Amino acid sequence: MRAMISADMEGATGVTYPLDVEPRGDEWHRFRKLFTADANAVALGLLEAGIEDVVINEAHASMRNILLEELDDRVRLLTGRHKPLGMMQGIEGADAVVFLGYHAGAGEKGVLSHTYLGNSILGVWLDGEPASEGYLNAALAEEHGVPVIMVTGDDKACEDALRYAPEAEHVAVKEYVSRYTAICLPPATTFRLQREAAGRAATRAGRTEALARPHRIEVEFDAVQLADATANIPTVEQTGDRRVAFDAPTMTDAMKAFKIVSSIAAAAREVFYD
Structure with missing residues (x-):
């Protein structure tokens, strides 16, 4: 079985502010490490539960934030920009997908909430329904017959995931207070929670019937x-x-x-x- 981790950064452990995720200073370097640790936690949980192949698709901004040298040596990293399917590149060959570090959509409550563009997009709708990045990506996964087995982020991202992946494992690494404020759990705690949830989520891996439609x-x-x-x-x-x-x-x-x-x-x- 192959699992793909689509890894965004705004929903990572401790992240609350734009400079935490923009590659221009000390804060970004600090949170790269926490982001990488989150990815490792999920990958380890999947591997320990019997998933043979874990590929992390680096999906935030430049898509060059995760530290390859700090990943478990059984994991593969898809890094770099201009992928044809962006955040979901590699979904075609996966048996399951994890949305790591996700966030609420544009116009919604959530830490660093947005949809693709930080402020310029006020809202996105898919077939008439409000659509976050998770909602859009889940529809793409469904088209390829790949179940979303786990979602991590703040509590608002987990609430959003109930709409598109209600049976998945949901791990809130922080609690929304405002768009730039959260009550955060320590890295050791979020590492354990994500690793344990990934182990449970692995039992849901397995391709379903592909569903392509307009x-x-x-x-x-x-x-x-x-x-x-x-x-x-x-x-x-x-x-x-x-x-x-x-x-x-x-x-x-x-x-x-x-x-x-x-x-x-x-x-x-x-x-x-x-």
């Missing part, structure tokens, strides 16, 4: 020019001053299109008016 994604931005810019993409329709929508024949195609939409939106911001 989807519609809607995105609301915080500025008019972002909708104007992304509406230039073929198949993307501007449905309001700050809102666009598009249809796709599969979730894989939908996520590739969403990646383009978010990239164009990011490029349409200016320094002093972003």
Whole structure:
């Protein structure tokens, strides 16, 4: 059995503030270690429970945050940007996926809550339902017949996971107070909790029937020019001053299109008016 860990950083142990996850200073280096420890904890739990192959897809920002040299030597790390499926690269060959360090979606309560862009996206909807990154990625996993067996992050991320992976193990490593504040558990505690939960989650591994179907994604931005810019993409329709929508024949195609939409939106911001 092969398990993939899709590892984001905002929901990692101790993280509460943008500088904790942005590669520009001492705080980032500190939290890289805690992020890596979280990944190790989950990987160890899976391996101890009989999963033969664990691949960690580094899924945060530059996708070069986890410290390879501190990982268990049985684990493989998929690191670097511009992966075709981004956070979910490698899902095709997996028998299970863990969402590690996830967070609530844009416009929702949660530590560092957002969906792909830190502030420019106010909300995302998949087939009419509010969609966090976890919600979107779970739909992609379902299309490939891969169960989401475990989700870690703050308590709001775990609440969100009840919508898309109610049978999975949910581990809250911190408790939301505000977008930049949390009550955090110590690393030794979160390591144990995640390792134990991963061991339980491993029993849920096993591919299910793949389910490919059409989807519609809607995105609301915080500025008019972002909708104007992304509406230039073929198949993307501007449905309001700050809102666009598009249809796709599969979730894989939908996520590739969403990646383009978010990239164009990011490029349409200016320094002093972003």
